[in-house]
Amino acid sequence: MALNRLQLSNFRNITFAELSLVQGVNLFCGPNGSGKTSLLEAVHMLSTGRSFRSRKHKAVIQEGALGLTVFGRLSGGDSLGVERLADGGGRIRINRAPASSSSQLASCLPLQVINSDSFSALDGGPGVRRRLLDWAVFHVEHSFAEAWKNYQIALSQRNALLRRGKIVPDLLSVWERRLAESGEHVDALRQRLFAGLNAALTALLKSLPDSPLSRIEMSYRRGWRKEVSLIQALEESRQGDLAQGNTRVGPHRADLRFSASGEAAHQILSRGQQKMLVCALRTAMAELVCRHREKPVFLVDDLPSELDELNQLQFARWVSRCASQVLVTGIEVEATSRPWLALSPPWNSPKVFHVEHGHISAESSAAT
Template sequence: MSLNRISLTAVRNLHPVTLSPSPRINILYGANGSGKTSVLEAVYLLGLARSFRSLRLQPMIQYEQSACTVFGQVQLPQGGLCNLGVSRGRDGEFQIRIDGENARSAAQLAETLPLQLINPDSFRLLEGAPKVRRQFLDWGVFHVEPRFLGGWQRVQKALRQRNSWLRHGRLDVIEQAAWDRELSLASAEIDGYRREYLQALKPVFEQTLTELLDLPGLQLSYYRGWDKERELLDVLSASLPRDQAVGHTQAGPQRADLRLRIGGHNAADILSRGQQKLVVCALRIAQGHLVNQAKHGRCIYLVDDLPSELDEEHRQALCRLLEDLQCQVFITCVDPHLLKDGWRTDTPVAMFHVEHGRITQDHRSEA
């Protein structure tokens, strides 16, 4: 899928605008502070109902405006169009519309508009807390396995129950055992989906990485969140006294992680920033390939400040991989000359100049 049209109002410093992006490569260029990242942030809001720059959406609303709004028209892979709208008011009002109807949850948006973000913070995927990697993994599982969401909701519910009685001790023994069984069963289901997904992801990731970097020995592995030899039910009963002492459940799929190691070291501890960025790009591009194969169609890539940390050779290799994905890509950069050329002649490339919050399409370079 791709966005045919994007309209935005009162997003950060951007003047109200309607853009008609290319279904493939879109380059937004302009000086620092002109509003390039804000455009990506607007698209991200449309797909995920949140920002990647701050935990709250309030800072996205333009000063002195009461609400920011983003509309998008999505070309669906099976044909047809879908209209999405997200609006956030200063008073906290939040609205998600899909084809004119109020949506129940952000998961519906995510399903319509699978997004992958690569930005200068992306190295956090390697360096940051397990939660970041879990979100990455689950994004992929969610898009290729329709049963994942239901299973995950079951895990959440059982976990909330268990953590509540760990803290307050208000359930009887039979009820506790029933919730432990439910948690264990739902966790085994989730673990199965994640493991299967990772098995599919690994070879695609390794292949993608070889096209970007020479890093033999980089190992991607999955930790499910509890001892791989034992059932979660056994682990839960063995760890009960400790869980009670800390007031929450310490083992289970809520602790799952991905591990990237080179020769026994954590990859984040030995790779340069640029190398980390490329490893993360390879992971995210590999995910895009898997989503492309699954029934949801193609995802959209947002690449903020693509040239940063990369030399020319790696920049070109990354552009080639993004082009080969056949996805819609939005790339920002300061200097358009770094990215203007080198695309295949049949790839439609649209260039947008962002200046003090105003966006103009550069028609000379339009395909």
């Protein structure tokens, strides 16, 4: 699914913009601070209900404005709309009807984002990597969202009982059974998805035979010992959990690890190699999703940064197989468009937009 039309108002330094986008590649070029990243951020809000740079909606709203709006029309005809107000209110609409949750937006417009924060997949905390894995599970396994919601409810209830400091065995056992049932389901879905993700990532990395990336291995840790069931792990951990006031085992402690010969990937790879690994991981996730539903949209902030031309071209080839559309930012049109011009149609005819001081204007396609 691609975005045909994008309209936004009062989004950071962009007072108003209305754009017609193409399937394939859309390039947004201009100096730093011009509003290029804000445009990608607005598309992200259209898919998730939030910014990828700030958890506070007020920080994204243009100074002096009462609120912001983002509207998009998809290639299939559906429309999405997000309104965020400075007082904390807002609305989410799909085909002009109220949506009950932001997950409905994500289902309509699956996104993959590659930006400066993407390195946290390697050197950040486990929560970052869990969310990456769960993005793919959510879009592939239809029962995941409900299972994860049930798990979170049971987890919250068990933690509340632990924080009281006095365990009521019968009540605690009720929530532990629910926690174990939903948690085992969540883990089963993750493990099934991980097997496919690992195979897809390995294939992409093996296509880089002269790179240290071809030796990188990814592993999945489910959040409790392999030798026991989740209900057993919860029982074993109960006294320690009571002392700390929270549940220390379960799918909410799961993690992905990236390593080579026992060393963490982010400790042995250069910055450019780390970015290429993240690009491969995001591509592998998209490949899995497009086997089960329509291809996602990629948002790529400053692709030329830290990647040489050969790696940029390799990434462009990968993306052209599993994305419906790419929105890419860069400073110079020539450098930003170069990897895409080497591809076949429609990828070799990027639509170019010039961005400066929050103003966005369409230019002619990049020269072939």
